[in-house]
């Protein structure tokens with residue numbers, strides 16, 4: 540297990556800028572998020588783990604719909620922002636998802652939700668084993684990642700089948716610019732760990748942008764209408 544999450548420094552530097560645009564940034568708000576949320580069951584009265592909560596946008600959505608949410612993120616700044624946004628100090632905790640989640644009981648959640656986080660974790664087996672452990676039987680595991688085909692072309696990899704550390708400078712959160720490291724992997728290395736952890740795969744989405752995306756960013760809309768950027772997955776325990 541790595542000593543420190545690979546993207547921790549980048550997210551510590553980016554936290555405020557990320558939080559200030561995430562509600563309206565088309566790739567998140569009008570593309571990835573509606574698709575990932577569409578995979579969730581009715582969350583009213585359900586206990587949900589928001590794994591890699593960032594500034595708390597998903598947690599807030601869940602709480603508004605009556606879920607009992609526990610939020611976790613590796614970044615102290617993200618946790619501070621999430622506490623502020625959610626107006627709470629309990630049910631939220633700084634933790635590295637590469638490490639055992641010893642503070643969470645077995646079979647204590649109905650849903651584990653992890654949007655746009657797994658790209659920063661190389662070996663998914665330990666993390667998925669923990670998600671499986673904390674979920675009740677029939678519980679939902681919903682997550683999203685950067686699309687393997689997008690990453691393969693964007694990072695100009697010379698070996699599609701290799702899981703490899705890549706990175707690029709993120710300019711979408713100006714004036715803050717960070718070098719964002721992540722792991723690029725093949726489609727089978729994205730899907731098979733889900734089943735290997737004991738989950739049953741239920742649905743895969745390759746999101747399409749919403750009409751709001753078109754209104755906010757017509758050029759970006761054209762681009763994401765023709766090529767995949769994200770992959771959203773729902774599995775059951």
Ligand SMILES: C[S@@+](CC[C@H](N)C(=O)[O-])C[C@H]1O[C@@H](n2cnc3c(N)ncnc32)[C@H](O)[C@@H]1O
Pocket residue numbers: 544545546547550561590591592593594595596597611612613614617634635636637653654655656659660
């Ligand atoms: C792209 S942001 C997504 C935040 C949130 N899920 C959303 O979609 O709005 C990625 C988040 O993953 C967190 N993260 C990265 N590696 C992590 C790890 N090993 N353990 C816990 N959180 C991690 C980062 O701190 C960051 O908040």
